[in-house]
Amino acid sequence: MANEDIIKQIKENIIQGRRNEEDEGIEEELNGTPGVEELTRQAVEAGINPKEIISLAITPGMEIVGAKYDTGEYFIPDMLASAQAAGAAMEILKPHLEKAKVASNGIVAIVTVKDDIHDIGKNIVVILLKGAGYEVHDLGIDVPTEKIVEEVKSRGIEYLGLSALLTSTMTRMKEVIDALKEAGVRDKVKVMIGGAAVSEDYAKEIDADAYCADGFQAISAISDFRKSVKTG
Ligand code: B12
CATH class of the missing domain: 3.40.50.280 (Cobalamin-binding domain)
Known part of the structure; x- marks a missing residue:
């Protein structure tokens, strides 16, 4: 899979609240496909910079979740599922972030x-x-x-x-x-x-x-x- 497709899929699975491939998403068509954890590992193995994974997939994905929550399309359990998927991705990225010495924003x-x-x-x-x-x-x-x-x-x-x-x-x-x-x-x-x-x-x-x-x-x-x- 091309790097940009991996990024796109991580973002989509965060929006869907799918932490791993066993999770059901809001839309059924993703069921059984890799979730955020599998895709994040794949991204790391493909050599994608962890900072890019955060800024192009995780943060914009959660921004969309926030907007859906604000408009009433998503409820708290939906937001929590997405937040947990984002957290799982961050756990996978943590050691690589330290290794890459990504400067903290504060x-x-x-x-x-x-x-x-x-x-x-x-x-x-x-x-x-x-x-x-x-x-x-x-x-x-x-x-x-x-x-x-x-x-x-x-x-x-x-x-x-x-x-x-x-x-x-x-x-x-x-x-x-x-x-x-x-x-x-x-x-x-x-x-x-x-x-x-x-x-x-x-x-x-x-x-x-x-x-x-x-x-x-x-x-x-x-x-x-x-x-x-x-x-x-
Ligand atoms: C779940 C819950 C509990 C759980 C907590 C479990 C846990 N691990 O957190 C349990 C059952 C333990 C509990 C206990 C109690 N609870 Co309670 N609880 C709730 C409930 C239903 C939901 C809170 C919640 O998790 N919301 C979901 C999250 C996602 O939303 P949130 O917390 O608001 O956070 C968001 C924003 O507020 C914001 N945010 C929050 N904090 C921060 C901080 C920063 C820095 C930033 C930037 C943003 C931010 O960002 C978050 C994400 O979007 C609320 C009702 C409610 N509607 O709030 C009552 C409520 C807060 N509880 C209440 C009460 C009275 C109690 C108890 C005293 C009950 C009792 N008699 O024992 C005890 C107190 C325990 C204690 N000492 O703290 C009352 C408070 C009333 C009041 N005005 O004081 C509420 C409002 C229920 C009610 N209507 O009566 N509770």
Whole structure:
């Protein structure tokens, strides 16, 4: 198969949410054919640059999935199937990315705040940002504020994503931002917030840098932060 056909098929199978050849897609005609895992291995063996696999297949595939979700054509299980297929491709590419020394676009940490254990949305955001070429540290769930500040300081985190799904835990986001200020590192990190409990207004209220309704908005928010640094 020509390299561009492999790329095209990876993208199509991400849209279809087909992780491997045993998976059923949304359209039946792909059933029984190679899925994202088999195709990604094939792409690596064919010598396609992993960065191209990400930028020409995985990221645009997930962008289409996001658009289909926004318009109501796809539901959460469809988005999750695609996100998992994208994650599986990223796992295969990870060692090759390290080998090829693909420059990371930036260092991101994503975390669900203290007393909150919801992580499905956070995990999708992590996968999407990895797909977009960021070095992403998933700090987990129910993470104390002090630990988040410590991680920001010790790992050189440039972009911090906070997730909260409960009205009782969203206040932890303000706590994190205040603690970053107290530790003298607030100006070193851009803070994005997301999750069902929060909003654009809340982001402004607590002095976060952006509210993101989903992982795709996180990708554009980071890209905007980077542009504003370049243009001063
Ligand atoms: C699944 C679920 C659970 C699961 C979580 C499993 C898991 N591993 O995550 C379980 C059963 C454990 C659970 C427990 C509880 N839950 Co619950 N849960 C949900 C539910 C149904 C879906 C959440 C979800 O996964 N959505 C799908 C994902 C894909 O969407 P998402 O999380 O919103 O994430 C997207 C965006 O928000 C955004 N995003 C999210 N975070 C971030 C972060 C950044 C940085 C960025 C950029 C973007 C971003 O991007 C994501 C991808 O698009 C919601 C209802 C709802 N509609 O939200 C209730 C809900 C959040 N839960 C609720 C409650 C009350 C609870 C419990 C307190 C119930 C109880 N009495 O025990 C406990 C609390 C546990 C705790 N301490 O956290 C309430 C919260 C009410 C409130 N306003 O406070 C909700 C809204 C249900 C309801 N209507 O009552 N829950």
